[in-house]
Amino acid sequence: MAKQPSTTESSGVIVQLLTTIVQLGVTNNASDIHLEPELDVVRVRFRIDGILREIEKHPISLLESLVSRVKILAELDITERRRPQDGRFHLTVGDRALDVRVSTFPTIFGENIVLRLLDKSSIVFGLEQLGMSPETRQAYDQMVRSPYGIIFVTGPNGSGKTTTLYSTLNMINSVEKSIVTLEDPVEYQLPLIRQTQVDPDAGLTFASGLRAVLRQDPDVLLLGEIRDTETGEIAVRAALTGHLVLATVHTNDSIGALARLTDMGVEPVLIASSTIGVVAQRLVRLVCQTCREAYQASPELADELGLTGKNVTLYRAKGCEQCGLTGYLGRTGIFELLEPDEEIRSLITGRAAYETIAKAARHKGMRTLRDDGIAKAKAGRTTLEEVYRVTSANPQLAVF
Numbered sequence: 087m088a089k090q091p092s093t094t095e096s097s098g099v100i101v102q103l104l105t106t107i108v109q110l111g112v113t114n115n116a117s118d119i120h121l122e123p124e125l126d127v128v129r130v131r132f133r134i135d136g137i138l139r140e141i142e143k144h145p146i147s148l149l150e151s152l153v154s155r156v157k158i159l160a161e162l163d164i165t166e167r168r169r170p171q172d173g174r175f176h177l178t179v180g181d182r183a184l185d186v187r188v189s190t191f192p193t194i195f196g197e198n199i200v201l202r203l204l205d206k207s208s209i210v211f212g213l214e215q216l217g218m219s220p221e222t223r224q225a226y227d228q229m230v231r232s233p234y235g236i237i238f239v240t241g242p243n244g245s246g247k248t249t250t251l252y253s254t255l256n257m258i259n260s261v262e263k264s265i266v267t268l269e270d271p272v273e274y275q276l277p278l279i280r281q282t283q284v285d286p287d288a289g290l291t292f293a294s295g296l297r298a299v300l301r302q303d304p305d306v307l308l309l310g311e312i313r314d315t316e317t318g319e320i321a322v323r324a325a326l327t328g329h330l331v332l333a334t335v336h337t338n339d340s341i342g343a344l345a346r347l348t349d350m351g352v353e354p355v356l357i358a359s360s361t362i363g364v365v366a367q368r369l370v371r372l373v374c375q376t377c378r379e380a381y382q383a384s385p386e387l388a389d390e391l392g393l394t395g396k397n398v399t400l401y402r403a404k405g406c407e408q409c410g411l412t413g414y415l416g417r418t419g420i421f422e423l424l425e426p427d428e429e430i431r432s433l434i435t436g437r438a439a440y441e442t443i444a445k446a447a448r449h450k451g452m453r454t455l456r457d458d459g460i461a462k463a464k465a466g467r468t469t470l471e472e473v474y475r476v477t478s479a480n481p482q483l484a485v486f
Contacts (some may be wrong), residue, residue: 103144108186110141111203112179114410117244117426119203121156123149123196123396135371135417136244139410149196156199160188168192176416187271204273213253216246217419220459226365230254235362236325240335240343246369246419247334248273251308254332255279258306268295284310288317293317300324309333315351322352325360339455340364340424341443344434358426358434366422368455368476370468371414377406378413378466391460391470401466418467420458420476 094170107130111119116132123129127143144152157164160173173188187202200451213223214228215414223311229237229332238249252274267281270292277283282299284290292309300320301309301462311334312318335343347357383391403413424447426434433443448454453461459473 096399100148100155103148104152104155108177108201108203109179109183109203112182112184114141114203115345115416117203119201121149121152121199121201123193123198125195128152134410135412135414136369137371137412138446139412148194151200153190153197156188156201158189160186160199162188162190183325185273187273213250213257216250216253217462219453219461222421222423222458224452225425226363227257229256229363229425232330232362232385232484234325234328234330236322236331236333236360237362238335238340238364239367240337240340240364241367242336242338244369245367247260247367247369250365251332251334252276255306255308258330263305264303265306265308266299266302266304267310268292268299269308269310269485291317293320295325296320296324297456299412300329304329306330307332311336312347312350318350320345320351320357322347322356326356331360337364340366340422340452341440341447342366345440348437354437355435358431361426361434363426364424367419367457368459369417370420370459370462370472370476371412372416372418372467373403373469373472374403374406374409374413374415376408376415377404378402379404392457393460393464398464400465401469403469403471413469414472418462420455420462420473422453422455422458 097267107119111132114134116131116134118133120131120138121128122131123146126146128146128149129143131138132141154164159175162171162173169192171190175186175188177186178185182205182355185204187204189200191198213226218226219410239250250379255276259265259276262279265279267279269281269285270284272281272283282295284292284295292311292313296307296309296317297320307324307329309317309321309331312321321331335346337343337346344357344361348354378401380399380401382398383393388398399400405411405413409415427450430443430446433446456473459468459477460470462468463473
């Protein structure tokens with residue numbers, strides 16, 4: 087018979103402990119709280135500005151009670167400990183209303199818990215606040231005003247794609263437009279927009295949902311992710327028949343998104359004809375303005391980075407109390423925007439190699455992720471080390 091939490095642990099002590107942990111996470115602007123069981127302790131770590139930090143440890147004897155408390159809040163089965171579960175609950179901390187997404191996962195020492203903190207009051211809806219340069223923002227704004235076509239937003243998990251997509255919807259949302267989304271999961275509720283969470287167990291996949299949505303007379307469609315050939319083909323055909331489609335694809339850069347669709351089996355001619363833009367993005371940590379340390383880039387470094395002019399000033403992260411001794415405080419986006427023209431569309435249709443399309447895009451002035459990151463480092467907003475950290479998986483378009 088499974089051990090039940092003691093009366094003492096399951097009452098005020100555990101309630102207060104969990105509340106304190108969540109409040110501390112909110113205070114530290116954590117995006118995720120990890121409750122991790124080990125042999126004799128429960129380790130608490132916060133993901134702050136994309137990096138996990140250990141906060142505290144508690145006796146392993148508190149684990150079952152903490153897990154049970156979280157499951158009760160999220161309306162999960164407290165007797166099921168062998169299978170993962172997902173849920174959510176709402177919480178108010180001070181004047182901040184939070185949606186808390188819950189994920190449980192069994193490990194050899196007990197159930198691991200991750201709480202994703204979604205703060206409705208902190209949603210950024212201005213693209214300029216996301217870190218887009220004025221040139222990129224102007225070009226992107228023209229794309230999203232198009233009556234039809236498909237725009238891809240690409241990047242790994244945690245790169246800010248959802249925020250960019252929601253900000254885009256906020257730009258074009260009006261009572262004159264019918265906007266429908268298919269998401270997994272729906273993170274924030276937006277006014278005037280009909281949002282649907284896919285549920286494969288119930289037969290509602292991205293592909294089947296997209297087919298049904300097209301019969302709902304939408305003007306704009308948002309697809310949380312294109313994962314298979316069927317969804318990709320329906321999406322690009324919808325873009326060719328009078329709909330503006332926003333969709334995400336998990337690739338390292340903008341050109342990789344086109345290659346990914348081709349690998350899925352979507353016809354290159356459909357990709358080339360329907361795509362009006364591809365945005366790749368990452369989040370970089372902002373260097374702390376209180377303790378950052380300036381230094382002069384050597385002529386060799388400046389030349390390698392493509393920076394012109396003498397006495398190029400860059401900054402190092404140092405660390406102080408204000409930034410938690412990390413040297414960084416907050417995050418911003420770096421972006422790469424591909425605007426296919428006739429030449430690039432022809433290369434896509436002809437199944438040209440990645441390097442060929444990349445060279446053509448660079449020649450036409452496309453600023454890569456690393457280019458944008460270096461520009462932000464030169465402006466004193468981040469560090470070269472941080473730019474390298476988030477763009478190292480993108481060697482093909484590196485400036486070195």
